[in-house]
Amino acid sequence: MTGLRDDPGLDDVAEEWGVESVLAALDEQCAAAPPRRLRAALLERAQRRAPGGGDAIDAVDLYHRRITVLRGLLESLSPFDWERRAEPSDWTVHGLVGHMLVIERYTASRLGLDTPPVDGVGNGSGAGDDHLTLGADTIRRELGRDPEVTATAWAVAARRVCDHVRSEAYRPGQPTVLHGWPFSQSSALVARAFELWTHTDDIRSAIGRALQRTPGVELRAMSSFSVVGLPYLVQLQHPNAQVVPVRIVLTGDGGGTYDIGGPGSPVATAALDVVEYCRLVAGRIDLGSVSVMREGDRSVIDLLLGARGAFSM
Amino acid sequence: MPASIRRWESALVDRVAAGDDSALATIYDQFGALVYGIALRAAGCDGAIAITQDVFELLWDHPEQFVAGQGSLRTGLATVTRRQAREFLRTRKGTASTDTRHSDDWLDAPLVPVPDIDEAAIALFAAERVRGALDQLPAHQRESLELVHLEGLTFRELAIRTGTAEASATALVRRGLDRLARELPDRGPVGLA
Numbered sequence: 001m002t003g004l005r006d007d008p009g010l011d012d013v014a015e016e017w018g019v020e021s022v023l024a025a026l027d028e029q030c031a032a033a034p035p036r037r038l039r040a041a042l043l044e045r046a047q048r049r050a051p052g053g054g055d056a057i058d059a060v061d062l063y064h065r066r067i068t069v070l071r072g073l074l075e076s077l078s079p080f081d082w083e084r085r086a087e088p089s090d091w092t093v094h095g096l097v098g099h100m101l102v103i104e105r106y107t108a109s110r111l112g113l114d115t116p117p118v119d120g121v122g123n124g125s126g127a128g129d130d131h132l133t134l135g136a137d138t139i140r141r142e143l144g145r146d147p148e149v150t151a152t153a154w155a156v157a158a159r160r161v162c163d164h165v166r167s168e169a170y171r172p173g174q175p176t177v178l179h180g181w182p183f184s185q186s187s188a189l190v191a192r193a194f195e196l197w198t199h200t201d202d203i204r205s206a207i208g209r210a211l212q213r214t215p216g217v218e219l220r221a222m223s224s225f226s227v228v229g230l231p232y233l234v235q236l237q238h239p240n241a242q243v244v245p246v247r248i249v250l251t252g253d254g255g256g257t258y259d260i261g262g263p264g265s266p267v268a269t270a271a272l273d274v275v276e277y278c279r280l281v282a283g284r285i286d287l288g289s290v291s292v293m294r295e296g297d298r299s300v301i302d303l304l305l306g307a308r309g310a311f312s313m
Numbered sequence: 314m315p316a317s318i319r320r321w322e323s324a325l326v327d328r329v330a331a332g333d334d335s336a337l338a339t340i341y342d343q344f345g346a347l348v349y350g351i352a353l354r355a356a357g358c359d360g361a362i363a364i365t366q367d368v369f370e371l372l373w374d375h376p377e378q379f380v381a382g383q384g385s386l387r388t389g390l391a392t393v394t395r396r397q398a399r400e401f402l403r404t405r406k407g408t409a410s411t412d413t414r415h416s417d418d419w420l421d422a423p424l425v426p427v428p429d430i431d432e433a434a435i436a437l438f439a440a441e442r443v444r445g446a447l448d449q450l451p452a453h454q455r456e457s458l459e460l461v462h463l464e465g466l467t468f469r470e471l472a473i474r475t476g477t478a479e480a481s482a483t484a485l486v487r488r489g490l491d492r493l494a495r496e497l498p499d500r501g502p503v504g505l506a
Contacts, residue, residue: 009467010486011395019490020384021439021497024391026447026462028440030350034365038349039341042366046334046373059335173339175428184428186335187328228327232320260327263380 059172059189060165062221066196067158069212070100073200074151077207082147084206086199088284089132091139093203097150098142100199102135104157107192110176111185113164115157131179165189190225197222198282219254219274226281231261233307246300250274261304268296270305280305318432322386329376337373343427344387348394355398355465364397371397387436399465442496450489457482458489 014020057065074097086096105115118135142150164170165185172186183191197218201211227250231243247266248258255274259266271293272280279285287305294301328336345365352364371393372379379389427433447455457475460466466474472482 007467007469009399009465010461011392011399014392017487017490019494020392021388022443022490022493023395023462024347024385024388025436025440025443025497026493027347027351027391027395028436029444030354031346032350032353034345034349035362038362038365039338039345042341042369043334043338045366045370046337056334172335173342173428175339184335184339186338187333225328225333228324228330228333231327232324259330262323 057217057221059186059193059221060162060170062193062218063165063189063196064162065215065218066193066200067155067162070196070200070203071151071155071158073203074154077147077203079147081207086202086206089202092143093206094147094150095139095143096199096202097147097154098139099132099135100196101142101150101154101157102138103131103192103195104154104161106134107178107188108157108161108164110178110188111161111164112169113160115160134179161189161192187225190221193218194222194226194278194282197278198284201279201284214254214275214278216252216254219252219278220256223250223254223274223278224256224258226278227258228260230281230304230307234303237307238303241303244268244297244300246270246304248277248304250277266296268294268298268300270294270301277305315431315435318429318435319385321429321432322380326376326380326386329373337369339428340372340386340390341369343429343432344390347387348390351391351394352398352401354463355395356401360398360401364394364401367397367401368394387432402465439497443493446493446496450492454485454489457485461486 010023014023077093082092082094084093085091086093089096089099091099102118106118108115109118118138142153165172170185172184174185176183176185176188178188178191181191197214204211227248230248234241234243243261245259245261245264245266247269248260249269249271250256250258250273251271252274272290276285276290280287280290287302290305292301292305325336325340329340348368349361349365352361352368355361356364368390372390379393380386384392447458450458453475457471460471460474461468468483468486469479471486472479475482477485
């Protein structure tokens, strides 16, 4: 109970009486369209006050940064580099960029942009669009062209998405579906950025270059997005598994502490490096090769860290 | 509340806790009109803007406070908004403007589709049933309830206004709420002794 206890009002007793939902239902008649500027003003204030402190970047900036990095890498490739196999996929680097061209166009369509048709798309709802088989005809066609033409086509597609998400037409909170997974448009961009980050590393590995350090703000944006989705993935992949509160501590620049799996005291705690975490959920390294400090129920931790379907691209 | 909506809300709150401002935007798009409307009713135009910002900042900083227990996020936001409005009026000594017109650069936004239609539809359905039940209450009980809910009177003030004992006024309101609660989906009586 809160407020003036010696002279209580309805709000003081609502919780005790269990009528908060009744009052909320009565409040529905008060709903009124807020002022136009209010949404932007409060989001701006929120962005200046990132929870847990530290710097933060939004999904648009993250996506733009990853596009920029990958574009720079592609411009530096030699003709020989394009023919290298980009593990873990079966594609060459050229084929992988063809795949990214397809996915960029697909993402654009899921954000509401008109794009060249992507072959292999299902019924248009986003459900059942398999990530790896999408656009197989397009990729085959691109492989018959100059790799730099494919890279340019990808850059054009990515630029269109960038322009769109920086325009008034962009609706960050609007829901969409990518490859059967529900996203907001904003979180779809983070997922795209995550994939671009992963494929940038794939290409660097393929051509024998050392992996670059990723800025902490980018790691934080990608990991915070993915870590809170882990319980959801566990439920999808293991419908009978019980999701329980777990604390995930990601260490290093861009790390953070996340209590996931619902309210209550964590039954287990896992601590691991934030970069290794990102590579793990991207499916680039196995759980067995990651140094994870575990406390509590190990099986719960392994179930969570093994659930990576939406991020493993 | 259907499990799918509970999961949707829970995921949004988790994302807010992780610092995902797009989740905050989604919650605003879904519930902003409710929060703003409650604040507008209580504190007028200028107060409503400040209260709405305070509520969403509180959500950003302490999302766990909005989904305590089994309550929905909608209920949590409405409850916190009423508290914030009362605090606003207390600190301003009840002198909030009752002007509901915005200056030109704060024009009302056009209505936009909410992110989760099902959640909004269920809330509206529940509200419709509760309002229907409200109309069925005896006039003096309905008026008492509206005085404490819409005008924010305390039970003591209600007793003075209606010329009854405070305990009687309190019991009358509670019985009214008990009847309204029966109309809520997934809800039974509030347990009035």
